[in-house]
Amino acid sequence: MTKVHNFSAGPSILPQEVFQEASEAVKDFNGLGLSLLEISHRSKDFVAVMDEACALVKEIYNLGDDYEVLFLQGGASLGFLTSAYNMMREHKKGGYIVTGAWAKKAAKEAKWLGGMHEVASSADTNFNYIPKGYDVPSDIDFLHYTSNNTIFGTQYHEVPKTDAALVCDMSSDIFCRPLDAKQFDLIYAGAQKNMGPAGTTLYIVKKDAIGKSSIDIPTMLDLKTHADKESMFNTPPVFAVYVSMLVLRWIKKTGLQTIGQNNAAKANALYSEVDRNSLFKGTAAVEDRSIMNGCFVLNDGVDEALNQQFLDMCKDANISGIKGHRSVGGFRASMYNALPLESVEALVDVMKTFESKFG
Numbered sequence: 001m002t003k004v005h006n007f008s009a010g011p012s013i014l015p016q017e018v019f020q021e022a023s024e025a026v027k028d029f030n031g032l033g034l035s036l037l038e039i040s041h042r043s044k045d046f047v048a049v050m051d052e053a054c055a056l057v058k059e060i061y062n063l064g065d066d067y068e069v070l071f072l073q074g075g076a077s078l079g080f081l082t083s084a085y086n087m088m089r090e091h092k093k094g095g096y097i098v099t100g101a102w103a104k105k106a107a108k109e110a111k112w113l114g115g116m117h118e119v120a121s122s123a124d125t126n127f128n129y130i131p132k133g134y135d136v137p138s139d140i141d142f143l144h145y146t147s148n149n150t151i152f153g154t155q156y157h158e159v160p161k162t163d164a165a166l167v168c169d170m171s172s173d174i175f176c177r178p179l180d181a182k183q184f185d186l187i188y189a190g191a192q193k194n195m196g197p198a199g200t201t202l203y204i205v206k207k208d209a210i211g212k213s214s215i216d217i218p219t220m221l222d223l224k225t226h227a228d229k230e231s232m233f234n235t236p237p238v239f240a241v242y243v244s245m246l247v248l249r250w251i252k253k254t255g256l257q258t259i260g261q262n263n264a265a266k267a268n269a270l271y272s273e274v275d276r277n278s279l280f281k282g283t284a285a286v287e288d289r290s291i292m293n294g295c296f297v298l299n300d301g302v303d304e305a306l307n308q309q310f311l312d313m314c315k316d317a318n319i320s321g322i323k324g325h326r327s328v329g330g331f332r333a334s335m336y337n338a339l340p341l342e343s344v345e346a347l348v349d350v351m352k353t354f355e356s357k358f359g
């Protein structure tokens with residue numbers, strides 16, 4: 001099989017060794033003569049998987065027993081509502097920084113609960129920057145933000161300062177570099193961008209933030225339900241949790257320091273070429289550029305017909321998933337943890353060839 005350079009925005013590239021191990025577990029798990037997919041989630045073999053996955057998350061982020069780790073379902077999209085439900089306190093209001101499509105959807109769920117205050121937004125310029133210099137009101141119960149804006153290619157490079165409880169959707173940049181996770185009351189992330197396959201959502205929540213909501217919560221949306229049963233209140237998505245556990249082992253082995261350096265090197269290689277190449281320009285404010293999702297478009301005055309030419313050239317070079325999201329257009333190179341630098345170099349080569357042909 002020819003190697004495909006996988007720049008998919010999500011579900012996305014995972015470490016290749018994980019696929020090997022995961023496919024073996026589907027055929028015969030732990031030498032049981034049974035597939036991972038046909039044993040009880042309450043069997044000791046699967047309970048060990050869940051326990052290890054949770055322990056790895058804590059280890060990688062250096063978290064102690066004051067944090068609970070959960071693997072749930074519903075995607076980050078249900079996390080929008082779950083987080084709002086669980087974090088409401090006396091003010092029954094969350095503060096939201098609206099930095100993109102996902103952040104907007106998160107705010108919408110809080111609005112539905114009757115408690116959304118928009119703290120800041122970058123909607124005025126199609127979300128191409130991270131707002132700075134805004135006031136956070138004191139009558140909010142929590143501040144919610146989206147650490148990486150998958151669609152628009154912006155990313156927080158510093159955790160926002162606030163006295164309020166901090167809640168973050170980290171779906172597309174969790175484990176992308178070292179992070180002091182102790183600053184957060186609640187982190188949630190759909191697995192399928194940087195941590196595993198689609199089908200499970202990671203919640204990292206401070207224990208003393210569980211069961212404190214000022215509003216009644218339906219059973220399945222109450223983090224207490226799941227914390228009390230160690231993510232086994234109902235049947236967990238066993239395959240997604242297992243593969244996430246394998247990826248977490250790889251993250252631990254590689255180390256967040258190294259992962260962060262690799263991601264910085266990839267982003268630097270891409271953006272250097274975007275800035276150098278006369279046919280392209282980046283769409284995000286330079287200081288807010290994401291190291292996960294690099295968005296770029298044809299430069300001003302370049303014939304729009306060249307969009308398809310570039311996509312065709314990428315395809316010929318076995319580069320996959322480079323078409324930009326419809327709300328930005330152009331191109332998006334998603335460079336999640338498992339993407340090797342050589343894939344970015346292959347893309348940069350195509351960008352150079354493209355310029356020499358059409359520039």
Ligand SMILES: *Cc1c(COP(=O)(O)O)cnc(C)c1O
Nearest residue numbers: 075076077102150169171172190
């Ligand atoms: C993909 C994505 C989501 C949506 O995740 P689902 O698991 O599909 O619900 C939410 N937030 C961010 C930042 C994302 O990248």
